[in-house]
Amino acid sequence: MKNHQLIEIGNVLKKYSSFAIFSHANADGDAFGSMLGLGMTLKLLGKKVSYFLPEPVPKVYAFLKDYNLINVAPLNHNDVGILLDSSDIGRIDQLSTHFKSFDVTINIDHHETNDYFATYNYTDKDAPSTTCIILKLIEDAQLPINSDISNALYVGLLTDTGSFHYANTTRNAFLTATKLVKYGADPSSMAKKIFEEETLAHLKLIGIALERMNLRNKIAFSYVTYTDMKSLNASEEDAEGIINLVRKYKDADVAILFKEVGNKVIRVSLRSKRKNINVQDIAVLFNGGGHAAASGCTLHGDLHEAMEQLLSKAEIMLKDANKNK
Template identity: 35%
Template sequence: MFTSPANMQSMEKLLAEIGKRQSFLITSHARPDGDAIGSSLALMHLLDGMGKDVAVCFADPVPDIYAAIPGVERIRHDLPAENVECAILMECDCIARSGYTALPADCTINIDHHLSGREYATYNWIDSEAPAVGAMVFDMAQVSGQPITPAMATCVYTALVTDTGSFLYSTTTADTFAIAAKLLYAGADSYAVTQAVFFSTPRSKMRLLARALTRMEIRGEVAWSWVTEQDLVELEATVEDCEGIVNYLIGMAGICAAAFLREQPGGQEFRISLRSRRAVDVSRVAQEFAGGGHRNASGGSIDGPLDVAIERLTTRLQRACDDALRPTA
């Protein structure tokens, strides 16, 4: 176990509530990533083992790189026609973040690890120290006494390796590697996950990355770039191809904060992805732009036009860098 007494209490309470019910809906945030998909499917496998009825619903499609995760074929987009006894939301700070306006359940459970997490559900478990929500599911499985199957272990490993940036982010601790080791002992197919997630880049994404890097700009400790709707059309790229581009910007020497902007349909709004080095907290910046996330990896939205959006965002990021790097008295 890799959890505090407070988290143990939260887990035991959630498991007790789960034990009282039979039918469940699991969902996560729109534009699902590795942790959203991996943790949701891992929880599905856990509830399956308990003999529960489980539906997993995502508002948006699953990216192709996650198509081989065990159980992914059970993910659907339409919500159950009848009420279920409980809806479980993984790493969402509100129901709307799932992409659904409402969920067919009177009881809701919120499991999250973001600094911007909020207690909006019937039952809430938020652990901002967890490296991934998948790791929280791993702890739940251990407390429940259910066996950690190879399928469940592969799902949790997917969540862990993606949300830690291949164990590079500051949320990575000795416990993170200990969890990974336990997952491998349980039969997680780490090679299959690595090949699918990191070595299956489509050509369209490489072309889009090249376009974004030609637009890269730097001011002080802040780097940024952007792509437009026209870029996606011209390069036959998708929104999915934009994932991870910001990591190339923060990877440069001397850069403490980075932003990647993607134009939304209509050109009046941009989705933003933010990254930073350890001391610079971009989660606070993201919260000012209708978003949130982790200290060093967050996202949100900002109104256009592009030049105004860039000036507002980069000025705020530079201030975050200045605040973090200012010598203390």
């Protein structure tokens, strides 16, 4: 059934002439990789393609081909709207109105909580990344692929698996990586671009977060304040990735980073280090989402009050998980 759905989407891609491709706010590597990878494939078919992300658009993936075309074209004048790596339309903020205006829509995703909101839907919660699904679509529908497309898809896989060490690093992840290298992806170059070219503000924020790190009932947590951000002239993007260092605490089962990115606006990153602990359950309580091992949400209000509220919920969840070991 699933293969049939993917072939059906492939036929839609071949039938229509122009496409607007969207992905979620605070776009990560999988959002960029799936969006640009599929877009470049469609362009090789002679299709017209436009890319759209909610502002601000992170600069960390500016090395990917077609990055400079994001949010450049007009929002209308396309036949089909495609939303990638998003469990619901609300993930694209104000762009949701434009997505709903298309008569034909496509939804491709790997989040368990997907709403099946499009004309054509394909979701696979077991896929390590949405880019894995895009590669399967390319192969099953016999669509073109080159090294630029392969690099974009590889970036999505690399980042969503945490450099191939999260719980979603399955056999499929390695098989997909092998195929992408065969098609021209350059793993060394992509890893260097993502992990070895950090801003000074990011490095200083790491120091601040690590200095504040604490452990509470097997939950490692830390925070950076809006004052920290302003003093370093740091962007929200500069606070990305710090959660991966908090996660390294050997005595922790869960890692949480609170990032106060605006006046009483707090982005929260959650990571699980045990298969029986699903941090998505915490994120959903605060209108967030993601995956069992990696999720996020946004809180509003006083930073320390918000921290206490979420940490209390996390402690309850962790206690329940320990009972059910």
